[in-house]
Amino acid sequence: MSLGKDIKILKTVPREKAFYFFTSIGNYTGxxxxxxxxxxxxxNEVNVKSLEFHLHRNDFEKWINEVLEDQxxxxxxxxxxxxxxxGENLRxxxxxxVSRRLKRLTSQL
Amino acid sequence: xKLRNNIFALDVTDYKILEALQQDARQTYTDIGEHLDIAHxxxxxxxxxxxxxxxxxxxxxxxDAGKTGAKNITAIMTIYTEPKESEHVAEKLCKAPExxxxxxxxxxxxxxxxxxxxxxxxxxxxxxxxxxxxxPGVLRIRTSILTKKFKENQFSIGSDPKKVxxxxxxSNIERR
Numbered sequence: 001m002s003l004g005k006d007i008k009i010l011k012t013v014p015r016e017k018a019f020y021f022f023t024s025i026g027n028y029t030g031x032x033x034x035x036x037x038x039x040x041x042x043x044n045e046v047n048v049k050s051l052e053f054h055l056h057r058n059d060f061e062k063w064i065n066e067v068l069e070d071q072x073x074x075x076x077x078x079x080x081x082x083x084x085x086x087g088e089n090l091r092x093x094x095x096x097x098v099s100r101r102l103k104r105l106t107s108q109l
Numbered sequence: 110x111k112l113r114n115n116i117f118a119l120d121v122t123d124y125k126i127l128e129a130l131q132q133d134a135r136q137t138y139t140d141i142g143e144h145l146d147i148a149h150x151x152x153x154x155x156x157x158x159x160x161x162x163x164x165x166x167x168x169x170x171x172x173d174a175g176k177t178g179a180k181n182i183t184a185i186m187t188i189y190t191e192p193k194e195s196e197h198v199a200e201k202l203c204k205a206p207e208x209x210x211x212x213x214x215x216x217x218x219x220x221x222x223x224x225x226x227x228x229x230x231x232x233x234x235x236x237x238x239x240x241x242x243x244x245p246g247v248l249r250i251r252t253s254i255l256t257k258k259f260k261e262n263q264f265s266i267g268s269d270p271k272k273v274x275x276x277x278x279x280s281n282i283e284r285r
Contacts, residue, residue, distance in 0.1 A: 020242040025234045026184060026252025028242045 009070040023049045040098045073101045128266045134168045187251040188221040194246020
């Protein structure tokens with residue numbers, strides 16, 4: 001992947017394109033993320049029900065793919081779904097996946 | 110109907126006309142006049158004045174959405190907002206065709222209550238996630254999808270106990 005594309009993945013998006021964490025249909029937690037770094041931070045903060053809700057609906061994969069344009073991390077999110085993880089195990093796994101990717105991207109800058 | 114401090118004080122005849130119209134807005138001035146034992150011209154004058162001063166806002170049709178084949182879902186949304194952004198959020202909600210009613214409520218935190226409709230749960234969620242959550246000042250949102258309707262009434266003169274008492278008492282005085 002080119003350096004330019006990697007930098008683009010680390011961008012901060014406008015609020016209308018941010019990721020908004022919900023715990024169920026229409027129930028917004030008040031937490032949102034406008035960049036990959038913020039997304040990683042919010043994974044540790046948000047109610048774990050929200051992580052289960054969004055992973056099950058492919059919302060993480062969709063946002064990472066369409067807004068951050070990071071196909072690699074989107075594919076890793078898709079794989080996570082297959083493990084049927086719940087609760088803190090799920091939180092840890094998502095956090096590890098995102099932080100590893102973020103570390104890789106920032107180390108190239 | 111008399112003007113007091115720029116507010117129109119309705120008399121018992123006005124209330125009776127409003128009650129008659131709320132039961133059936135399609136009845137004629139003559140029908141209402143005969144029912145209330147007053148001249149149809151009086152009914153006409155009073156209705157026109159109440160229309161002119163905005164007491165009668167509109168004549169509308171209540172549609173049973175279920176019988177039209179519409180399968181929309183309805184939800185009640187409670188939006189917690191920062192106080193300084195509350196008005197702005199309410200105004201934005203009012204502009205969305207999906208939003209049917211918007212209120213502010215008195216409680217410990219500033220809340221906006223809105224009634225919202227959508228084709229299905231997915232559309233409802235997409236609307237809230239894409240159009241409401243990103244509004245500046247929105248702190249969090251609670252949404253309840255309505256499942257069964259037990260009652261739905263518009264404000265009616267006949268359901269206001271104070272007005273009913275006033276009509277009854279005034280009618281007795283007039284009869285004496």
